[in-house]
Amino acid sequence: MVDLTRLYDVLVIGGGNAALCAAITAREAGASVLLVESAPKPFRGGNTRHTRNLRAMHEKPTSVLTESYLEDEYWDDLLRVTGGQTNEELARLTIRETQASLPWLEARGVMFQPSLTGTLNLSRTNAFFLGGGKQLVNSLFNTAQRLGVEVLYDTEVTELVLDDGFVRDVKIVSRGFPASVRTKAVVASSGGFQGNIEWLKQYWGEAADNFLIRGTPYAQGKVLRNLLDQGAHAIGDPTQFHCVGIDARAPKFDGGIATRLDCIPFSIVLNQKGERFYDEGEDVWPKRYAIWGRLIAQQPGQIGFPIVDSKAEKLFMPSVFPAYRANTIAELATQMGLDPAATEKTVAEYNASVRAGTFDTTKLDDCHTEGLSPPKSHWARTIDEPPFIGYPLRPGITFTYLGLKVDEKARVLMSDGKPTANLFASGEIMSGNILGKGYLAGFGMSIGTVFGRISGREAAKRVLN
Amino acid sequence: MSLIDVIDLQSAQLHDEARRAMEVCNACRYCEGFCAVFPAMELRRDFTNGDLDYLANLCHNCQGCFHSCQYAPPHPFGINVPKALAELRYQTYRDYAWPPSMARVFDRNGTLVCLLAALSVAVLVTCIVLLRDPGILFQPQTGPGAFYRIMPWGLLSALAGASFVYSLVALGMGFRNFWRASERPTSDLTRPRPLMQALHDVFTLKYLGGNGRGCNDLSDNFTMLRRRLHHAMFYGFLLCFASTSVATLYDHFWNWPAPYPLLSAPVLLGLVGGLGLIVGCSGLIWVKVQTDPAPSARALLGADYALLTLLLLSSVTGLVLLTLRETSAMGLLLAVHFGFILALFLALPYSKFVHGIYRSGALLRYALEREDEHASHASN
Ligand SMILES: Cc1cc2nc3c(=O)[nH]c(=O)nc-3n(C[C@H](O)[C@H](O)[C@H](O)COP(=O)(O)OP(=O)(O)OC[C@H]3O[C@@H](n4cnc5c(N)ncnc54)[C@H](O)[C@@H]3O)c2cc1C
Ligand code: SF4
Ligand code: SF4
Numbered sequence: 074m075v076d077l078t079r080l081y082d083v084l085v086i087g088g089g090n091a092a093l094c095a096a097i098t099a100r101e102a103g104a105s106v107l108l109v110e111s112a113p114k115p116f117r118g119g120n121t122r123h124t125r126n127l128r129a130m131h132e133k134p135t136s137v138l139t140e141s142y143l144e145d146e147y148w149d150d151l152l153r154v155t156g157g158q159t160n161e162e163l164a165r166l167t168i169r170e171t172q173a174s175l176p177w178l179e180a181r182g183v184m185f186q187p188s189l190t191g192t193l194n195l196s197r198t199n200a201f202f203l204g205g206g207k208q209l210v211n212s213l214f215n216t217a218q219r220l221g222v223e224v225l226y227d228t229e230v231t232e233l234v235l236d237d238g239f240v241r242d243v244k245i246v247s248r249g250f251p252a253s254v255r256t257k258a259v260v261a262s263s264g265g266f267q268g269n270i271e272w273l274k275q276y277w278g279e280a281a282d283n284f285l286i287r288g289t290p291y292a293q294g295k296v297l298r299n300l301l302d303q304g305a306h307a308i309g310d311p312t313q314f315h316c317v318g319i320d321a322r323a324p325k326f327d328g329g330i331a332t333r334l335d336c337i338p339f340s341i342v343l344n345q346k347g348e349r350f351y352d353e354g355e356d357v358w359p360k361r362y363a364i365w366g367r368l369i370a371q372q373p374g375q376i377g378f379p380i381v382d383s384k385a386e387k388l389f390m391p392s393v394f395p396a397y398r399a400n401t402i403a404e405l406a407t408q409m410g411l412d413p414a415a416t417e418k419t420v421a422e423y424n425a426s427v428r429a430g431t432f433d434t435t436k437l438d439d440c441h442t443e444g445l446s447p448p449k450s451h452w453a454r455t456i457d458e459p460p461f462i463g464y465p466l467r468p469g470i471t472f473t474y475l476g477l478k479v480d481e482k483a484r485v486l487m488s489d490g491k492p493t494a495n496l497f498a499s500g501e502i503m504s505g506n507i508l509g510k511g512y513l514a515g516f517g518m519s520i521g522t523v524f525g526r527i528s529g530r531e532a533a534k535r536v537l538n
Numbered sequence: 539m540s541l542i543d544v545i546d547l548q549s550a551q552l553h554d555e556a557r558r559a560m561e562v563c564n565a566c567r568y569c570e571g572f573c574a575v576f577p578a579m580e581l582r583r584d585f586t587n588g589d590l591d592y593l594a595n596l597c598h599n600c601q602g603c604f605h606s607c608q609y610a611p612p613h614p615f616g617i618n619v620p621k622a623l624a625e626l627r628y629q630t631y632r633d634y635a636w637p638p639s640m641a642r643v644f645d646r647n648g649t650l651v652c653l654l655a656a657l658s659v660a661v662l663v664t665c666i667v668l669l670r671d672p673g674i675l676f677q678p679q680t681g682p683g684a685f686y687r688i689m690p691w692g693l694l695s696a697l698a699g700a701s702f703v704y705s706l707v708a709l710g711m712g713f714r715n716f717w718r719a720s721e722r723p724t725s726d727l728t729r730p731r732p733l734m735q736a737l738h739d740v741f742t743l744k745y746l747g748g749n750g751r752g753c754n755d756l757s758d759n760f761t762m763l764r765r766r767l768h769h770a771m772f773y774g775f776l777l778c779f780a781s782t783s784v785a786t787l788y789d790h791f792w793n794w795p796a797p798y799p800l801l802s803a804p805v806l807l808g809l810v811g812g813l814g815l816i817v818g819c820s821g822l823i824w825v826k827v828q829t830d831p832a833p834s835a836r837a838l839l840g841a842d843y844a845l846l847t848l849l850l851l852s853s854v855t856g857l858v859l860l861t862l863r864e865t866s867a868m869g870l871l872l873a874v875h876f877g878f879i880l881a882l883f884l885a886l887p888y889s890k891f892v893h894g895i896y897r898s899g900a901l902l903r904y905a906l907e908r909e910d911e912h913a914s915h916a917s918n
Binding site for chain 2: 115116122123125182184186187201202203204205206207208211212215324327329330331332333387390391392393
C-alpha cells in the first residue's frame, strides 16, 4: 500500500518509458520512489505502449542490431530531419548514451526481436521490442515494482507548487480524491499535450475537433501547462505536432499503428470537394509518410480520400478497416460522400495526363503526369480497372513539440535561465530540446530512455547527498 | 434451428473473430517475433477458414501477444489473439473429428472423458471379479505370469490392441481432414527438409521457449515453466509408451510374461516415464489454475484438465502398482490401472490429445510455406 503521509525521496510523474527509466534508476541508486500514472492500469504506459522500436548507436553488430551505426551518421540523420532545430550538445549526449541504453533495458527485462526479423528494413539502426512497446512497459513495471518502486495508477498530478525554483508541494487527484505527495525531488515524465483537444484548439481552432490522436488520451499536458505558467522556460513550437495520415474511422484516441494507411503513393488523394491538392508521388513513402497529416489538416473538413484501382490494391499493407469498393468512380464517390461528377472529372483529368513508364515501386520511377496541377511525379498509373477502392483519411497526431527546456542534467530551466533545484524532466515533455521539428524513427524512445536515466540519476543524487 | 445449424453458426462466429484479430494483427505486426503464427499470417492478406484453422493450430498459447497487445481489452478493438485462436482451435477438433458424428464429444469433453475413465475402470474391475475367482483377486500373486492370473492375457491384449488401433485410425483420419483443408498435396507430407524442420520443432518444443526467455505462462512475466513441464509430460508419455512396447515384445517374442524385475527395461522406462508424467501433468494443472484468466479460453479448460488428470491417474496408479505388486492389493490395482490406460487409449482421438496431431500438421505446413517462400525469394 502506498502511504501518502510518508516523505518520498523522488516522485516520478508518468507511466511511460521515460518515467519508468527514471524510477528504476533512482531506486537502484537507493532513493525511495513513488511513481504516479494518471491512466488506470490497463491503459498504463502512455504513448510508449504504441511504440515499436528504439534507435541505438552501436559500433559493431549486436544480437538485435546489424552492422554499425556511429555517432556522426546518427547526428547527420538527426540534423537532416530537424533542419537544425536541435541542441547539438544534448543531441550528441543522447546519441552516445543510446549505446548503453539497449543493454540497460535488456538487463531490466525488456525483450527485443532478434535482428533481421523485422518487417521494416531498419534492423541496422533500430532495435525492435518483442511484441511492441507494451511489452517494454510491462517488463519495466515488473522490474520497478520488484525493486520497490511504489506505483499509484489512476492518479494525476494537477499542480507542482514552485517556490523560487524549488518544488514545495505536489497536488494530485488519486482515484478521484485530491491529496498531496511529500517528496524531496520530482521527475516530470508526463509526455506531451496532444491528448488535450481544447489546448490544440488555441492554435488550430475548430479544426482540432477533426484530429485523431494516435496515442494516449492521458497526455493532457497538465504538468507542462502548470510549469510553463509558473515561469519554466518553454522550448519548441507550441502550434506544431508530428502528424500522419490515418484511416478516418480510427478511434479518437489510442488507434496506434494499425490505423496507418500506406496507399498514398499509388493513389490520387481527393479533398471533400473532389479535387486533388498535392503531389502524391513526390518521394518514396517513408520520407513522405509524415507530411500527409499536416496536408490533410489544412484541407476543408480535415479529411482526404485516396483512391486506387484494382491494379494497386496489393501494393500496400492492408488497412484494419474495410475499404470502400465500387465498380464505378461515381459509385465510389457516393459511398465516400463526395460529389460524383466532381470526382469523375478529377479522375478523368488525371488519367488523361498520365504518361506511361516503367512502373517500379522500389525506386522513383518514370511514371508521371504531364500538364496536371498539382502533378503526380512518380508511380502515376491510370485509375481505370474496377473495382475502385478508396479510404477516408484524417490527421493522426503522434506528439506535440512544445516542452520544457532542460540542461544536460535534465534539470528544468526557468525563463531566466536558472535551473530549478529539485525538478527534472525526461521524455516527450522535453524532447523539443533535441527534436525541434520532424521525426526520426525510434528517436522518441531514445530520448526517453537516455533522459529518463539521467533524470532518475540526478534526482537521486540531489536527495541522497 | 437444428443442432447442426447451431454448430455451423458457432464455427462461423469463431472463424469471424479469429479473422478480425488476424486482420488487425496484419496491419500492426508488432508481435511478429513471438511465434510462427505471425510470420505465417504475414504471407496472407485474406484468410480462408482453412488458413485460420491452420493458424489456430500453429498457436501454442504462450499468451505473449495478449499481454503485449496495445489493442487488448478494454481497448475498443478488444483484440485477444490467444483466446480467439484457442476457441477456434477447439472448434477445429470438432470440425476435423472422425467419424464426423463424434464432433459432439468435444462439447462436454471434460465430463465425457471423466465418465469414460470411470466406466472403463468399473468395467475392468467388474469383469475381473466376475471372471476370476475372488480368491485369486485378493491373494498376493508373484512370479512370471502373475498379472495374467488376474487379468487373462487374451482379454488384455484384445482390449488394448483394438482400442489402440481404433484410435490410431481415428487420429489418422482427423489428420487427413486437417491436411485436406490446407489444399496442399499429400506429397508435401514427405518433403525431407520441411519434414525434418517440423519434427525438430515438435520434439524440441521450439516455440514454447519463446526467444530463450520463455512465455507468459502465468502473467506478463516471461518464464520457462510450461516448456519444462510439457517436456516432462511429453517425454514421460513417450517413455511409458516405450515401456509398454518393450513389454509387449518380451511377452510375444521372448515368451517372458510380465511382471518384470525392477532392473528391467519395461520397469525402468515406466518408472522414469511415470515420474515425468506426474511432474508434468500436475505442474501443468497448477499452471492452468494459477494463470491470468484473461487470455485463456474457458471452453477448453474441461478438456485440458480431463486429459491431464487422466494421464496423471494412469501414471500414479502405474507407480502404485509397481510398489505394491507383491501384496494382495495388486489384483485390484492392476484392474484400476488398466482401466485408466484403456480409457486413455480410447480417448486419444476425442480429447485434448488431438492437439499434438494438428499442431504437428500445422508446424509441417509452416515449414513447407517457409521453404516455398525462400525458394521464391531465391528465384526472384
Ligand atoms: C502510434 C505511435 C507510435 C510510435 N512509435 C514509436 C516508435 O516506434 N519509436 C519511438 O521511438 N517512438 C515512437 N513513438 C513516439 C513515442 O511514443 C514517444 O516518443 C515516447 O513514448 C515518449 O515517452 P514518454 O515516457 O515521454 O511519454 P509517454 O509514454 O506518453 O508517457 C507519458 C505518461 O505520463 C502520464 N501522465 C500524463 N500526464 C500526467 C499527470 N498529470 N499525472 C500523472 N501522469 C501523467 C501518461 O498517462 C503516460 O503514462 C510513437 C508514438 C505513437 C503515438
Ligand atoms: S496481438 Fe496486438 S500487438 Fe500483437 S500484432 Fe496483433 S494487434 Fe498487434
Ligand atoms: S499466444 Fe503465443 S503462440 Fe499464440 S499467437 Fe500469441 S504469441 Fe503466438
